[in-house]
Amino acid sequence: MNKDITVLIPVHNEERTIGELVSKLKQKFETVIVVDDGSYDKTGLLAEENGATVLKHSICRGKGEALKTGFSYIIKNLSGISAVLTIDGDGQHKVEDVANFEKAYRRNKNISIWVGKRKVKGTDMPFIRRVTNISMSILISLFSFQWIPDTQCGFRLIKKDVIKDVNLLTSHFETESELLIKAGWKMYRIGSVPISTVYSKEKSKINPTGDTVRFFRMLLIIFFPLLLKVKGWKKN
Numbered sequence: 001m002n003k004d005i006t007v008l009i010p011v012h013n014e015e016r017t018i019g020e021l022v023s024k025l026k027q028k029f030e031t032v033i034v035v036d037d038g039s040y041d042k043t044g045l046l047a048e049e050n051g052a053t054v055l056k057h058s059i060c061r062g063k064g065e066a067l068k069t070g071f072s073y074i075i076k077n078l079s080g081i082s083a084v085l086t087i088d089g090d091g092q093h094k095v096e097d098v099a100n101f102e103k104a105y106r107r108n109k110n111i112s113i114w115v116g117k118r119k120v121k122g123t124d125m126p127f128i129r130r131v132t133n134i135s136m137s138i139l140i141s142l143f144s145f146q147w148i149p150d151t152q153c154g155f156r157l158i159k160k161d162v163i164k165d166v167n168l169l170t171s172h173f174e175t176e177s178e179l180l181i182k183a184g185w186k187m188y189r190i191g192s193v194p195i196s197t198v199y200s201k202e203k204s205k206i207n208p209t210g211d212t213v214r215f216f217r218m219l220l221i222i223f224f225p226l227l228l229k230v231k232g233w234k235k236n
Contacts, residue, residue: 001028001029001030002028002029002030002102003030003031003080004080004081004082004083005029005081005082005083005084005085005102005105005157006029006030006031006032006033006074006078006081006083006084006085007025007029007031007032007033007084007085007086007087008033008035008067008070008071008074008084008085008086008087009021009022009032009033009034009035009047009052009086009087009088009089010035010037010063010066010067010070010086010088010089011034011035011036011037011039011043011047011066011089011090012036012037012038012039012043012060012063012066013039013040013041013043014039014043014089014090015039015041015042015043015046016091017089017090017091018034018043018046018047018050018089019046019047019049019050020050021087021089021091021095022034022046022047022050022051022052023050023051024095025087025095025098026050026051026052028095028098029085031053031078031081032051032052032053033052033053033054033055033070033073033074034047034048034052034053034054034055034089035054035055035056035057035066035067035069035070036054036055036056036057037057037060037061037062037063037065037066038057038058038059038060038061039060043089044056055069055070055073057069061171062171062172062173062175063154063172063173063175063176064168064170064171064172064173064174064175064176064178065171065172065175067086067168067175067176068168068175070084071084071163071168074160074163075160075163075164081160082159082160083105083157083158083159083160084157084158084160084163085098085101085156085157085158086154086155086156086157086158087154087155088154088155091198092198093116093154093155093195093196093198094195094196094198096196097116097155097193097195097196100193100194100195101114101116101155101157101193104157104191104193105157108191110189111189111190111191112158112159112161112162112183112188112189112190113156113157113158113159113162113179113180113183113188113189113190113191114156114157114158114190114191114192114193115148115149115150115151115153115155115156115180115190115191115192115193116150116153116154116155116156116192116193116194116195117149117150117153117192117193117194117195118133118150118153118195118196118197119197132152133150133151133152136151136152136177136215137149137150137151137152140177140180140181143181143184143219144180144181144183144184144185144190145184145185146184146189146190148180148190148192149192150192151176151177151180152176152177153195154176155195156176157193158179159188162179162183162188165186166179166182166183166186167182168182169218169221169222170214170218170221172214173214174214174215174217174218175218177215177218178218178222181222182222
């Protein structure tokens, strides 16, 4: 039973998978936190029934906001926690792969963030998703000053020091990229862990157009203050 690692699951309308997921995770972790981001089904109820601590947003505010709510709760209330394992609630991440993160974390304390690495070739990953994952991984790796093979994977183990030190400004899927970039700027090392590649016929919640716009807006938000600082500009 892991007492120094807590699990954080941001969810929106995942009643089909959340109960079994929480039940399996509770066999391995003392604390499992589910942030119910404005679900209108039984997601929160099923998570609670299976042993999770449930934090609820009254409306859907975005995955990034759900992550920030969970991070804030952990920092304020779980003093004995040293790391956070983030996992999606839709069944694309297998509980069996948690062991890979645990082994990597116990073996190498110099790494502050472990990111899941899915296979691209020879899997059912949609073509457009493959192209997006590869291009985004190259771009975000450049901004983070280190190679991260699968930057779009939300299955991660993050040291508590990182979430305390990195100030996140965005609210949706781009928040996960923001975290990697800012962690890289603060010289935190980021490693990769092999995980299963699971794709069902369900429609992704990622909006290609909207989330691409949000990503580049995120870059503007985080780079502009940095440029101001570098150039020595000051606000009037």
